[in-house]
Amino acid sequence: MARPMTDESNHQQPAGPAPTKIVISAADVSRVLDRIAHQILEKTSGAADVVLMGIATRGVPIARRLAERIHAFEGVQVPVGILDITLYRDDLRSSSVRAVGRTEEPVGGIDGRKVILVDDVLFSGRTIRAALDALSDLGRPAAVQLAVLVDRGHRQLPIRADYVGKNIPTALSEQVKVKLVEIDGNDEVVLATGSKGGTR
Amino acid sequence: MKHLLSTADLDAATATEILDIATEMASVSGREIKKLPTLRGRTVVNLFYEDSTRTRISFEAAAKRLSADVINFSAKGSSVEKGESLKDTAWTLQAMGADAVVIRHPASGAPHRLANWVTGSVLNAGDGTHEHPTQALLDAYTMRSRMGRLDGLHVAIVGDVLHSRVARSNVLLLNTLGAKVTLVGPPTLVPTDLNASVQVAYDLDAVLPQADVVMMLRVQRERMTDSYFPSAREYSRRYGLDGARLRRMPAHAIVMHPGPMNRGMEITPEVADSPRSTIVEQVTNGVSVRMACLYLLLGGAR
Numbered sequence: 001m002a003r004p005m006t007d008e009s010n011h012q013q014p015a016g017p018a019p020t021k022i023v024i025s026a027a028d029v030s031r032v033l034d035r036i037a038h039q040i041l042e043k044t045s046g047a048a049d050v051v052l053m054g055i056a057t058r059g060v061p062i063a064r065r066l067a068e069r070i071h072a073f074e075g076v077q078v079p080v081g082i083l084d085i086t087l088y089r090d091d092l093r094s095s096s097v098r099a100v101g102r103t104e105e106p107v108g109g110i111d112g113r114k115v116i117l118v119d120d121v122l123f124s125g126r127t128i129r130a131a132l133d134a135l136s137d138l139g140r141p142a143a144v145q146l147a148v149l150v151d152r153g154h155r156q157l158p159i160r161a162d163y164v165g166k167n168i169p170t171a172l173s174e175q176v177k178v179k180l181v182e183i184d185g186n187d188e189v190v191l192a193t194g195s196k197g198g199t200r
Numbered sequence: 201m202k203h204l205l206s207t208a209d210l211d212a213a214t215a216t217e218i219l220d221i222a223t224e225m226a227s228v229s230g231r232e233i234k235k236l237p238t239l240r241g242r243t244v245v246n247l248f249y250e251d252s253t254r255t256r257i258s259f260e261a262a263a264k265r266l267s268a269d270v271i272n273f274s275a276k277g278s279s280v281e282k283g284e285s286l287k288d289t290a291w292t293l294q295a296m297g298a299d300a301v302v303i304r305h306p307a308s309g310a311p312h313r314l315a316n317w318v319t320g321s322v323l324n325a326g327d328g329t330h331e332h333p334t335q336a337l338l339d340a341y342t343m344r345s346r347m348g349r350l351d352g353l354h355v356a357i358v359g360d361v362l363h364s365r366v367a368r369s370n371v372l373l374l375n376t377l378g379a380k381v382t383l384v385g386p387p388t389l390v391p392t393d394l395n396a397s398v399q400v401a402y403d404l405d406a407v408l409p410q411a412d413v414v415m416m417l418r419v420q421r422e423r424m425t426d427s428y429f430p431s432a433r434e435y436s437r438r439y440g441l442d443g444a445r446l447r448r449m450p451a452h453a454i455v456m457h458p459g460p461m462n463r464g465m466e467i468t469p470e471v472a473d474s475p476r477s478t479i480v481e482q483v484t485n486g487v488s489v490r491m492a493c494l495y496l497l498l499g500g501a502r
């Protein structure tokens with residue numbers, strides 16, 4: 001589900017103080033994904049037995065792009081799956097009922113494979129905790145790694161990423177918004193200040 | 201959504217959301233580990249004042265797959281036989297901390313009454329001759345997955361429509377979702393005070409060639425002693441679905457039955473066991489649909 005935009009009126013006010021800051025441009029998103037794809041190839045010895053699981057919503061297009069790059073770089077086809085973690089969240093009781101998205105196992109399943117979870121932003125770590133639970137209900141991977149476009153800190157659980165696009169120090173009150181062509185029409189990562197209780 | 205008492209309470213968006221979530225739940229049911237942690241710590245009470253195998257087991261499986269705790273309460277051998285009223289039973293369940301009560305009751309309207317007495321959610325699992333909303337939802341789910349759509353679908357509901365809570369819930373839901381319904385049965389068993397969007401027919405053979413879905417209703421044996429129809433044989437000859445009638449249906453059309461069936465009465469074994477019958481699928485889908493309903497009622501903040 002789309003997160004509400006709290007600052008959309010500000011795009012029409014170039015003269016005023018900018019409440020959002022572009023922290024990764026479109027070109028840099030592409031470079032960062034190139035690098036992560038190379039790192040995955042390096043760290044997994046050519047992506048043998050690797051599957052990518054994109055965490056809905058924005059982890060999915062990122063996982064697909066990484067798979068395309070891995071294929072382009074070394075000709076390896078890496079299966080991509082979709083993980084919707086809604087039913088595994090630990091905060092279901094704190095809001096009204098959430099919409100449930102699709103979960104798709106990658107071709108060939110995950111048993112005995114190296115699963116790389118892919119998400120847009122790593123924040124509290126609770127999404128990844130839920131994803132690990134969801135994964136263990138799908139099968140038994142040989143290993144699980146984590147790739148994120150942005151690590152914004154403020155972890156609440158002992159979780160870290162194996163592949164990080166960019167570390168962005170943030171205040172808790174700030175929001176990191178990842179935009180992707182597939183969903184939002186353009187690529188960029190912006191830091192929005194001021195809005196209270198940001199979820200990411 | 202707080203309670204699920206009647207399909208009349210569901211708008212098209214909510215009903216479609218239930219069917220969509222049920223699709224996801226169905227994929228869980230196809231896995232080796234058929235379990236989600238979603239309703240951990242929630243308590244679901246199955247309160248059954250009427251005998252029912254499949255509905256109770258289906259609700260139990262649904263709640264357990266979502267990790268809820270399930271308490272089964274059947275009226276037989278319980279405090280109800282000692283004369284406890286529904287209201288006192290409700291308070292007992294309340295005191296035990298039930299987050300949801302699934303109730304099957306012979307009196308129409310009992311779930312509505314119960315909803316006023318407990319703070320948790322109430323799910324109607326069949327009340328008298330009134331409604332059976334989860335059956336209608338699982339039927340809609342089955343039709344959608346077999347036919348690919350509900351909008352514009354022509355559904356014939358055949359049999360004792362007058363006393364059927366399955367028929368009532370289906371008519372309401374199918375109307376909301378854009379399907380066209382024809383009720384077929386002996387004049388004594390089809391109500392006349394229906395809303396205008398429903399057709400009524402007394403000749404099954406005339407309806408069959410136009411139907412996409414033929415839903416057979418169970419003939420309740422207790423009705424046969426009343427004067428609703430002359431004999432089982434005559435009923436079966438005029439309204440029973442046999443192989444010859446199956447072949448009059450369009451090639452894509454499916455046969456449904458909410459169960460339990462009277463084989464040889466409203467449906468012959470040849471039809472019931474044919475690949476065009478969805479009877480076993482309906483049972484499987486029932487668990488997924490009930491999981492979706494429990495999630496929508498209990499999955500968020502109370």
